[in-house]
Structures are given as C-alpha cells and as structure tokens.
Amino acid sequence: SLSPLIGQVRWLILVYLIMAAFIHAGIWTAIIYREERYSFFAGGAKYFLKCLSLGVLNMLLLLVISAIIWLPFLSRFGYWMEHLPSEAPLLWGIIGLGILWSIACIFLFIGSAYGRILIIRDQLSVFKGFKKGLVFSVKKTFKLMPALFVVFLLLAFLYLMHGFVDDSPILSTTIGIFLLFGVQQAIVWVKIALRISTYKYLLDKAPLQPITNEQ
Numbered sequence: 001s002l003s004p005l006i007g008q009v010r011w012l013i014l015v016y017l018i019m020a021a022f023i024h025a026g027i028w029t030a031i032i033y034r035e036e037r038y039s040f041f042a043g044g045a046k047y048f049l050k051c052l053s054l055g056v057l058n059m060l061l062l063l064v065i066s067a068i069i070w071l072p073f074l075s076r077f078g079y080w081m082e083h084l085p086s087e088a089p090l091l092w093g094i095i096g097l098g099i100l101w102s103i104a105c106i107f108l109f110i111g112s113a114y115g116r117i118l119i120i121r122d123q124l125s126v127f128k129g130f131k132k133g134l135v136f137s138v139k140k141t142f143k144l145m146p147a148l149f150v151v152f153l154l155l156a157f158l159y160l161m162h163g164f165v166d167d168s169p170i171l172s173t174t175i176g177i178f179l180l181f182g183v184q185q186a187i188v189w190v191k192i193a194l195r196i197s198t199y200k201y202l203l204d205k206a207p208l209q210p211i212t213n214e215q
Contacts, residue, residue: 017059021052028116031199043120050119053126058112065104069097103141110144111137113202121206136207144205151198155191162187 022044029043073093080090115133118124124132162184 013059017052017055021055022048024055024116025051025120027196027199028120031196031203032117032121047116047120050126051116054112054115054119054130057126057130058108058115062105062108065108066101069101069104073097103145106145106148107134107137107141109148110141110202113199114206117203117206132207140205144202147201148198151194154194158187158191 025047026040026044029047030040033039033043077090081087084090111134112130113133114136115126115130118129118132119126122129
C-alpha cells in the first residue's frame with residue numbers, strides 16, 4: 001500500500017531539488033549583488049547546476065546523518081517494546097534523538113547556505129564551497145541558532161494561522177473565498193520576506209570575501 005506513496009515522493013524530491021536549485025540561486029544572487037537588475041533570474045540560470053549539485057550533496061549527507069542517528073535506535077525498537085517495563089525510555093529516546101537530528105538539520109541548512117554564498121560570491125567550486133560552508137557552520141551553528149529558532153516559531157505561527165483560516169466556515173461564502181485568497185497571499189508574502197531576511201542575516205555573518213590581486 002506504500003508503493004504509490006513512495007513513487008510520488010521520489011518524483012516530488014526530484015521536482016523539489018530542481019525548483020529549489022533555481023530559486024535558491026536566484027535569491028542568493030539577488031541578495032549578494034542587489035545593485036544589479038534582474039539578478040534573480042540571471043543568478044537562477046547562471047548558478048542553477050552548481051546549486052543543484054550542492055542540493056544533492058546536502059541531501060545525501062542528510063540521509064547519512066539520519067541513518068547514523070536513527071537506525072541503531074529503530075533496529076532495537078521492537079525488542080525494547082517487548083522487554084522494557086514501560087514506554088518512557090523509548091519516548092525520551094525519541095525526544096533526545098529528535099533534538100539531535102534537528103540540530104543536525106540546522107547545521108546542514110547553515111552549511112548549505114554558506115556553501116551557496118561561497119559558490120556565488122567567491123566563485124568557488126561546488127565541493128570546495130560546500131566543504132568550507134560546513135566548516136564555517138561548525139563554528140557558527142550554536143551562535144546562529146537563537147535567531148533561526150525565532151524564525152522557525154514565526155513560520156510555525158503562520159502555518160497554524162493558515163490552517164485556521166482554511167478551516168473557518170466563515171470563508172465558505174463568495175466574499176469569504178476572495179478574503180481567503182488575500183489572506184493566503186499575505187501569508188506567502190510574509191514567508192518569502194522571512195526567508196530573504198534569514199538569508200540576509202546569514203550573509204552578514206558570512207566569512208569575509210578573500211582579497212585577490214585584482215581587487
């Protein structure tokens with residue numbers, strides 16, 4: 001029964017990687033070179049393949065880290081369910097591993113963000129930029145985490161608001177449908193603004209651009 005779902009997820013991941021590569025490349029180019037016109041579309045086209053390759057590397061690394069964190073626990077989960085006196089240790093184990101996995105995801109998010117900065121701003125190769133981004137993420141993850149946590153809370157609030165608006169019976173009328181459309185567009189705009197603000201914040205904390213002979 002899971003086969004159709006697995007097949008859909010496979011294509012969904014492929015589409016996401018392709019779309020995200022262009023969008024991320026365009027946003028980062030527009031933020032880094034904000035004085036240039038049409039930098040979003042130009043950057044999305046110019047750095048598409050590099051950002052796509054970086055996204056694939058990031059996804060593979062996430063799969064490896066997820067396997068290291070979760071597989072040892074899940075492989076013994078059934079045995080522990082039968083032999084432990086209560087489910088409390090398993091619950092605390094899930095919570096602890098969930099926190100550890102979330103920190104790993106934040107680490108990879110910051111590393112991939114700085115990897116894109118180094119690729120687009122400093123013209124580094126994909127592997128070298130991703131490697132330096134991860135090294136910089138090791139130094140900055142815990143310092144940047146409070147600000148990213150605030151952004152996460154704002155996004156969670158927006159999703160809750162979106163779900164509340166969608167389920168409201170008041171918006172089932174004709175006028176309500178137009179009102180719902182306006183509210184949805186406002187929420188999308190705020191989410192995009194939060195994403196750009198987060199990227200700008202990370203850019204301000206990025207390592208300085210190396211000085212070359214031409215400069």
